[in-house]
Amino acid sequence: MRTRLALAASAVFTLVLSLLAIQPASAETGFHIQNGRLVDASGKAFVMRGVNHPHSWFTGETESFGEIASLGANAVRVVLSNGVRWTRNDAADVAGVISECKEHRLICVLEVHDTTGYGEESAASSLDQAVDYWIDIQSALEGQEAYTILNIGNEPYGNQGYESWAADTSAAIERLRAAGYEHTLMVDAPNWGQDWTNTMRDNAAQVFESDPDRNVLFDIHMYGVYEQASRIQDYLGYYVDNGLPIVVGEFGHDHSDGNPDEDAIMATAEQLGVGYLGWSYSGNSGGVDYLDLTNDFDPSSLTSWGERLFNGPDGIVATAETAGVYDGGTEPDPDPTEPPDPDPTEPPTTGDGCTADYTVQNEWGSGFVAQVTVTAQEGVDGWEVTWTYADGQSVSSAWNAEVSSSGSQVTATNVAYNGTLSAGQSTSFGLQGTYSGTNPVPELTCSAS
Structure with missing residues (x-):
């Protein structure tokens, strides 16, 4: 989103699928990409069904995490600030956010919002500055690879200067890996997140390949550019067809730049097994109050948009599944030095149907x-x-x-x-x-x- 007051108008494919299927070093401890899909540390495919929470502007609304979970979501994308445009969220605050997510069995997608519209928005932070922030608060994310996804920067590049998106994104990934980050790294599209130039789409394979961990998730935001079902199906279908992981990190039911087809976004995401995160839980103003999912952060007072997202066809309640890492472990195996003898009258099941x-x-x-x-x-x-x-x-x-x-x-x-x-x-x-x-x-x- 451009700000909390006003939302933004918001290489030839060469990477073979066998390369995309390489399992990263972090696979045993955290989220990873496998066969073009996001997989959690339990080995279970995870499809995000959640919302965005404007935490950086409403740091007192921490009870919202439990409310979001109670409404059926399995993930929340959390607005943070590196201090370039808004008040900086320090490591202690971020650690608290992660704790809230874990307590309520949510997967936490953490994003730096200050990068929104860089190149067109003079006050915006660069991706390089966002990486500085992530490295500075790294202590808050260490050991949390199974519960958090690091969204490097929100909507980097507006409609100017976006030609350097691929090089700058790859450089940001390289710095984070060099610093020791093993998380899944989520990267936003340029053009205020909507990629109407197909810059992210056309360079996604190249950027994925540039990550030594092959652990990058691409994030498209769908507002007025995505008014037609055919365009939505074409854009998301490209990634699925080419084994590239994609998520709709933001979308709404209306917008100043056009009327996004939220029904097609949700239906197509469900059909293709693609995650989505609606914008936003509450707190919108400046003429875009209609994008609030709840009235004044009250989960018992859903707006029409909130009712649609949570309770409508292909909505969160109907389609969300809790991440496997929260399902609980199985009973430990018996002591391998003293295996139990099977009951000869009840031979073990081999499972053949x-x-x-x-x-x-x-x-x-x-x-x-x-x-x-x-x-x-x-x-x-x-x-x-x-x-x-x-x-x-x-x-x-x-x-x-x-x-x-x-x-x-x-x-x-x-x-x-x-x-x-x-x-x-x-x-x-x-x-x-x-x-x-x-x-x-x-x-x-x-x-x-």
Whole structure:
């Protein structure tokens, strides 16, 4: 956002998917990117469903974190200041924010807001100054890689000087890694966050590759530039198709620069397994009060925008899942030096059965998005789903599964983080495809190991 008083008008792809699948050093302790998806320290894919909280301007509203969680959110993006434009949030304050997030089982996305509109906004901070701040308060984030994501700077670059976005973003990532940060680093688009020039999109693979940890999450803000469903689907679909991680870090139901299609943003994000964070919990003024989700920080008094985001179709309540790191651990394994003998009358289950359900979630023209839900009948360590399409149907991209095709025959197998399922547990994967004529639901066969 441009400020809390007024919101902003807000390289050829060369990186092969095998490179994107490299697991970073921080994978065992924190969030990481795997197969183009954000995965938490438990090994579970995490899809953000949350809101933005203007903490830097309302530092007394710390009870909002619990309220946001109570409304169903699994994540909160927190406005911070490095002191260039607003009052600086010191390490103690940031540590308190993280503690609030953890207490209420929220994933904390921390962002420096002062960078908003750099190059066009004379008072804005540079990304380099934002990195100085992160290094200065590093003590607050050490050991919190499993619960926090570091959003380097909000909307760096307005509509001037944005050509240096890729080089400056890569340089910021390099400095943070050199300083010892192992967190997932979230990077915002230029053009007041809306990337209408496709600068972030066209350079995303290059920036991802520049990170030695391959642990970068791209952040698009959707306001008036995203009035049409087709534009939303095209922009988010590009990242998913190319195995690049993307999140909608800000969006609203209306804006001074146009009327964003919030229904399409939420529906497309759900269909593609992309996270979203609505702007903002409360405190907007200067003519954009309509973007408040609650009236005066009161969770029992949702605005129409708040009702839509939290309780509407594809909204937070319907789609949010708590991060796996908060699910609690399993019972420890027995002492490996004294393994229990299995009961000879009740041999251990090897887990050899599963079912799969195929649902077409959206259709347009000659394209469609489908979701397949795999449910284990017994404990399994891996699964495979196969089906045969009718003439004219084909898969163009997929997520949360390895999908291959041979003619009309399609095979989908689990990825590392969703292959192990206990009896009755389900997981799902998605795909985007094309068709001609009709688009019937195929008959699926599921086999497990």
